[in-house]
Amino acid sequence: xxxxxxxxxxxxxxxxxxxxxxxxxxxxxxxxxxxxxxxxxxxxxxxxxxxxxxxxxxxxxxxxxxxxxxxxxxxxxxxxxxxxxxxxxxxxxxxxxxxxxxxxxxxxxxxxxxxxxxxxxxxxxxxxxxxxxxxxxxxxxxxxxxxxxxxxxxxxxxxxxxxxxxxxxxxxxxxxxxxxxxxxxxxxxxxxxxxxxxxxxxxxxxxxxxxxxxxxxxxxxxxxxxxxxxxxxxxxxxxxxxxxxxxxxxxxxxxxxxxxxxxxxxxxxxxxxxxxxxxxxxxxxxxxxxxxxxxxxxxxxxxxxxxxxxxxxxxxxxxxxxxxxxxxxxxxxxxxxxxxxxxxxxxxxxxxxxxxxxxxxxxxxxxxxxxxxxxxxxxxxxxxxxxxxxxxxxxxxxxxxxxxxxxxxxxxxxxxxx
Numbered sequence: 355x356x357x358x359x360x361x362x363x364x365x366x367x368x369x370x371x372x373x374x375x376x377x378x379x380x381x382x383x384x385x386x387x388x389x390x391x392x393x394x395x396x397x398x399x400x401x402x403x404x405x406x407x408x409x410x411x412x413x414x415x416x417x418x419x420x421x422x423x424x425x426x427x428x429x430x431x432x433x434x435x436x437x438x439x440x441x442x443x444x445x446x447x448x449x450x451x452x453x454x455x456x457x458x459x460x461x462x463x464x465x466x467x468x469x470x471x472x473x474x475x476x477x478x479x480x481x482x483x484x485x486x487x488x489x490x491x492x493x494x495x496x497x498x499x500x501x502x503x504x505x506x507x508x509x510x511x512x513x514x515x516x517x518x519x520x521x522x523x524x525x526x527x528x529x530x531x532x533x534x535x536x537x538x539x540x541x542x543x544x545x546x547x548x549x550x551x552x553x554x555x556x557x558x559x560x561x562x563x564x565x566x567x568x569x570x571x572x573x574x575x576x577x578x579x580x581x582x583x584x585x586x587x588x589x590x591x592x593x594x595x596x597x598x599x600x601x602x603x604x605x606x607x608x609x610x611x612x613x614x615x616x617x618x619x620x621x622x623x624x625x626x627x628x629x630x631x632x633x634x635x636x637x638x639x640x641x642x643x644x645x646x647x648x649x650x651x652x653x654x655x656x657x658x659x660x661x662x663x664x665x666x667x668x669x670x671x672x673x674x675x676x677x678x679x680x681x682x683x684x685x686x687x688x689x690x691x692x693x694x695x696x697x698x699x700x701x702x703x704x705x706x707x708x709x710x711x712x713x714x715x716x717x718x719x720x721x722x723x724x725x726x727x728x729x730x731x732x733x734x735x736x737x738x739x740x741x742x743x744x745x746x747x748x749x750x751x752x753x754x755x756x757x758x759x760x761x762x763x764x765x766x767x768x769x770x771x772x
Contacts, residue, residue, distance in 0.1 A: 417469035424461040432457070452501035459494045463487055488553045496546030503538050507531050522652065525601035529618055532602070533595040536620050587621040590637040594618065599640050600647060605714050607646035608635060648714050656690060657717040659724045661705040663732065667739035669695060672705065672728070679727045680709050685720040687712045702741045
C-alpha cells in the first residue's frame with residue numbers, strides 16, 4: 355500500500371508537477387518505521403525529498419552544532435581558569451570579568467565563519483557577510499587585548515595593598531599602572547583601527563591602514579600643536595608617573611581643601627574631600643603650583659591641640675593627664691606625646707598638646723579626643739583655671755577737698771573680679 359501511494363505521488367509530481375510533497379514525506383516516514391526493506395530498492399524515490407532539504411538544513415545543523423560546542427568549550431575553559439585562580443590567589447585575577455565576554459564573541463564569530471560556506475548564498479552577499487565577520491573578529495581581538503591589559507594590572511597590583519599602613523610602594527605602583535594602562539589601551543585602539551582598514555581588499559584602504567600606523571608620531575605632533583592644553587596634561591601625566599609628586603591615596607591639601615587622591619586620569623586628578631565632595635584638578639596644577647602632600651615619604655604625622663588656661667593651673671598635672679589620655683587610646687602610635695607652654699598673653703597661657711598617629715585620619719580623631727577629655731579634666735579639678743578677666747578701678751579725689759560723712763572703702767589695685 356505504501357509503495358503504490360508513494361509511486362502515485364512521485365508520478366504526479368514528475369509528470370504533472372502537482373504532487374503533494376508533504377504527503378510523500380509522511381509516506382516515507384511510515385515506510386522507514388514499519389517496512390525499512392521497502393526503501394532498499396527505491397533510493398531513486400527518496401532522493402528528491404532529501405535533495406529538497408539538504409542545502410539549508412545541513413548548513414543550519416552544522417552551524418548550531420558548532421555554536422553549542424563553542425559555548426561548551428568556553429564554559430569549561432573559563433570554569434577551570436576561575437577555579438584555578440581562586441585556589442591559587444584567593445580573590446582572582448579578573449579573568450572572567452575582563453576576558454569572558456570578548457572570548458565568547460570571538461568563539462561565536464569563528465563558528466559563523468566556519469559555517470558560512472555551507473549556506474547557499476549569492477556570491478556578493480557571501481562576500482559582504484565575510485567582510486563583516488572579519489571586521490567584527492578584529493574588533494573583538496582588540497577588545498580581548500584590552501581585557502588582557504586589565505588582567506595583567508589586576509595580577510600585578512594584587513600584591514600591593516593600598517589599605518596597608520605603610521603603603522608608599524603600593525601607591526607608587528598603582529599610580530604608575532593607571533597611567534601606563536591608558537597609554538597601552540590607546541596603542542591597542544590605534545592598532546585595531548589599522549587592522550580594520552587592512553581587512554578590505556582595496557589597495558588604497560590598505561595604504562591608509564599602513565599610513566595610520568606609520569604616521570602616528572607625526573599625528574601626535576600635530577595634535578599636540580592644535581591642543582596644547584591636552585598635550586601638556588598628557589606630558590604632565592607622564593612626568594607625575596616618573597617623578598611621583600602625588601600618588602594614589604596620597605593625603606594632600608589643595609587650596610585649603612584636605613582630601614585624598616582618588617583617581618589620576620590622563621588629563622585631571624580627582625581629589626576626594628573629607629566631606630565626600632570631589633575636587634577636579636588639572637594635571638598641570640601639580641607641576642606648576644605648590645601644594646601640601648602629607649604622605650610623600652610616610653603616612654606618620656604629628657598633630658596638636660591647644661589649650662588656653664589661667665596662670666594658676668599646675669602644668670605638670672595636665673602633662674600627666676595628657677599622657678594618660680593618649681596612651682589609653684588605640685589611635686596613638688606610641689611615638690610622640692607631650693605638653694608644653696608655647697605662648698603667654700596678658701590673660702592666659704597657651705598649652706600645646708602634641709601627639710603622633712600612623713595617619714592623618716587617626717590623628718584628627720585623637721586630637722578631638724584630647725581636647726574633649728582635657729577640658730573635662732580642667733572643669734572637674736580646676737574650674738577656676740579657665741581664662742578670667744582682671745581689671746582695677748582707682749578712685750581719684752582732689753587734694754584739699756574736705757570729705758564729710760562715712761566713706762565706702764575704695765577698691766585697690768590688684769583686686770580682681772571674675
